[in-house]
Amino acid sequence: MRIKILSIIFTGVIIVSGLGVCNAAEEGEKGHEVHDDHKDEGHKGHDDHKDEDKGHDEHGEEEVVRLTNEELKEFGIETAIVGPGQLKRRITLPGEIVVNMDKMAHIVPRVPGVVREVRKRLGDRVRAGEVLAILESRELSDAKAEYLAAHERLALAKANFEREGRLRKKKISSEQDYLNAKQALAEVQIDIRSAEQKLHALGFSEKYLKQLPAHSDTTYTRYEIKAPFNGTVIKKHITLGEMVKDDTTIFIIANLSTVWVNLSVYQKDLPFVHEGAKVSVIIGHGAPDVEGVISYLGPIVGEKTRTALARVVLPNKKGTLRPGLFISGKVTVEEIEVPVLIPKTALQTFEGKTVVFTKDEDGFEPAPVMIGRSDDMNVEIVSGLIPGQKYASKGAFTLKAQLSKGGFASGHNH
Template sequence: MKNKTLLTVLSIIGMGLLLGWFILQMKPPHVNEKSTPSANQQAQTKTNSPEEKYIALTPEAQQKAGIRVKVAGPVQIKTVLELPGEIQFNENRVAHVVPRVEGVITAAYKHLGAPVEKGELIAVLESRELADLKSQYYTAIKRRELAQITFDREARLWREKVSAEQDYLAAKTALAEANIVVTAAAQRLLALGLTQDALDTIPQESQSKLSRYPIRAPFDGRVVRKHVVRGEAVKADAELFMIADLSTVWGTITVYTEDLNQVHLGQKVTVRSEELGLEATGTISYLGYLIDAQTRSTQAHVDIPNPEERWRPGLFVTVEVAEKKIPVPVAVAAEAIQTYRNQPVVFVQHGNGFEVRPITLGRRSGNGQWIEMVNGLSAGERYAADNSFVLKSELGEAMAPQ
């Protein structure tokens, strides 16, 4: 029994010794240096991140792609104030043509959009009222002629002591009254737009022409509205034509109260139309004195030369008012800015290649040529200006999944 117990104890001890020997013979686990990146490797990974990707490009390839390099540095940026506006007729060169007498249109020579010259005949009206006025003028002239003959006779007889002075004075008074009647009749015709030359021809006119009323253009321009056709009966105040001189137009702009100190009479401004791709320089000729209670704004007018008549009334425009020139320490050409992963970037030259540099944008010049760099780029650094989109394309191909 004792021998059996001793054998069991020895067996357990032997198994323990054997297990301990195996444990001592086992090697510590091998640490794979590549499985845990070092600090330098982490820094290298960050350097090769898309945000700081380096694009190698030889000078020959750069020249072939048309990539032009510029140096970032200080620039004078002219800031501008953009105001909404609309093209309108120059109200100083617009005329509403009305007949001034009632009648019937017998001829309309100009169609809508037709050019006209000052004094050109554009329509003819037959008016009974005009015929009556011309008849009154003709009658007044004939009576004055008779009064003149009577006066000349009475003056001669009075000088010869044949007639009494009373007859002479009566004839003189009658002549003066006849002159007054002629003058009054002439004034009524002149008020209708007839010229003195036209009045002088009335005694020679036939009865059929007494009612003829010619309607003429008041100045050089273009027919922009027409409200008359042949045979139409019109009243004295009816608008027959609207004629506008489109050689100059107004850019009517809305100026808010907070911008009033930056807008002045005689100021040069730039007017742009994005819809038609037009641009012109004009001068502010009027600045309103009243502020609208609802919009808290006033209106200003810009005189815009329009020799080709491309600026059309009703067209919406943007008016750029130059404020001042501001020096900025670092600016780049606007075409150098690219967007990568929803962030503005520039491509900075290093050796035979370019580095993608995230930037923070600042103010933009009024002509859009320069953009201020707030962060990301220092003065003196060289960057890709022209055709920088080629580098963006190369960057996109490099980052594409293989």
Template sequence: MNSPYESKDGTQPVARRKQAIAIAVVLALGVAAGIGILSTGGRAGAGGEAAHGHEDGEDHNEGDAHAHAKSGADKGHGGEKPASTEKPHDDAGAPDVITLTPEQQKAAGIVVDTAKAATLTATYQLPGEVKFNEDTTAHVVPRVVGVVESVPAALGQVVRRGQVLAVLSSPAVSDLRADLQAAQKRLQLARTTYEREKSLFEARISPQQDVQGAEQALREAEIAVTNARQKLMAVGATPDSSALNRFELRAPFDGTIVEKHIALGEQVREDTNVFTVADLRTVWAQISVPAKDLPLVRVGDRVTVRATAFDQSAVGKVAYVGSLIGESTRTAQARVTLENPKATWRPGLFVNVEMKGDAVEVPVTVAADAVQTVEERPVVFVQTPRGFQAQPVKIGRSDGQRTEIVQGLTAGTPYIATGSFMAKAELGKSTASHAH
């Protein structure tokens, strides 16, 4: 007898279909369960950890002894700390941040200002040296050979125009004076002869030819006297003197004897520089101008000249700018005329000449004293919520009062405008303590 599940040909198609359906259902349920476990496993684990943490919190509330025991157990388990959020960076403890109380800032003279736009007139400094004003400086030379008889002038003495500086005995001057006196005598004789011949001609005693000859001789005698007198004046000798050979060297103008190369009894040549007389009421500040700065230096510009050896300054005008550039120095020479009523500016003194350029608008500037150098780079101490921090900057132009900040600061940033040197000192102390 056949089973009810069998077909007439002995197969079991109905049972097989039911079995396949059951297997498919079981597999589908298994896949769904696996997906559910994977998706909820993370939340379940987190929930478990949270619950575990809650239990730990309750245990901690029960007593510190259990908390210390648990901490010891954690350290014993590999010494690793439990996961926590990253500790925030404390700027107040960083070596480049300075924390100062308002009282400390006041005691240190620190004044805070904000970076802002300003109009800068760029200032340039060029090296220079004080020189004699060559227009009021003279080298006194004898112009004749002679022997020094007396030297009444002394080095550094203030002299007046025409004052006797030295007296020489010169044979050349004696010859010139003798020639002048001889010419004067011939002129006197020629004039007498002419007057006589003229009277005789008017009386119709002498012919006109004699009068004309006498007049010609008179004119030649006059020329000879003028020539002899001019020769004496050319060497600086006076026509009249108690001695023919006496030659006096005199001051050409009011000034000071700044050089003296003459001594009593010395024989001097005609080209010997025996005295240098300079009027020091005005001097020159000679400037060496590099080729790149020549467009900045113009005749008539007002400049400030500052001495490098002491605290002294004066205002003058550029009087000359050279047209040639030196082959070795690659600089051109310029000069500034300075008034020197108290003889403060002495020739040979080194100076710095400050020149101002064109005014320009700059978006970000700080006080010139605010810029300090830390680790060989310029910095400005900016104010932060935790203190003052050295902010590296890139500086640009400056007029001595304010300095342009090209990079590193924005307008409105608070910074130390006065007293930045004290902040730099504090920063050095802080860096040294962190190094130890």
């Protein structure tokens, strides 16, 4: 009986174990199917990524930056046409802007006197003939009185001479009386010419002298100091009520429509500097450079400075070239013609190559170039550009930056 019970139990264990193995096999097959599905999906996903990467590769191969006219202006990008130019070898000389001494006047009163009016101040602009100040001068009064007295004596001498002439013809007057009258007239004429010369020396015109006898009631002491030409008052040494002498500089007036640039030429540079040489005057502080030529080269070298003077005359209509400013002048000592010349601002390094961004109807594209000789501003292009091409002469760095980060490329217009 016990043996029969054990036999039944053993048979049940075998049956249960068999069912478990069957279930495990079914779940295993199902698991393999799920894994295969994931495997297929994984391969499919990888294929999709490959396609996407392929799209990115195709996207990056174009390397074109497209910008609207408004964006070009906003980013400060300027274009130019490839062409020939000149490389310049230049030397830099120190210098200073000074007043054009040929257009400067020291105003000195021609008579001493007391200042009654001061009409112009430091920095005022004046016109030729404009009154700067008024003096009251006793010496001027004496000179005018002398002239008027001589003028009256001349009228009397003329009348006496004419009367003696008539009497002589009638044999009423002697020959001696006639000669005395003639001599008196000649002496008065000499006196009046002397008085006229004095007044001319004081700045009075012939027209003024002719009108003076008719205006004898005018104050003889009034002396007007006038501007000799258009200019600016750059110095003033006169105050109301002071006594000024006839050798005192009371105003300095300068016409600043042109200025001088004085350059110091070192001994080592003298062989390369000559009159007519081109000069770029570098003012700095944001001011634009000014072009000129050397108009004068000093014949001697200063004992203390050991430099010679070179001078450039520059127009100064806007008044921005202020005397006293220190500047530097770049003197061109040699010019070399090259077939293709561009500014250095057009060069950039992209992907390890020196490039220039050329422009066509599609946009800006980096073009590898080979550079040759250069100066401080421009560079010769040996290969990579041809005359007539349009390129970015300014703002190339911005184009490089946009291309590096993918902005504004392949139709990504903003």
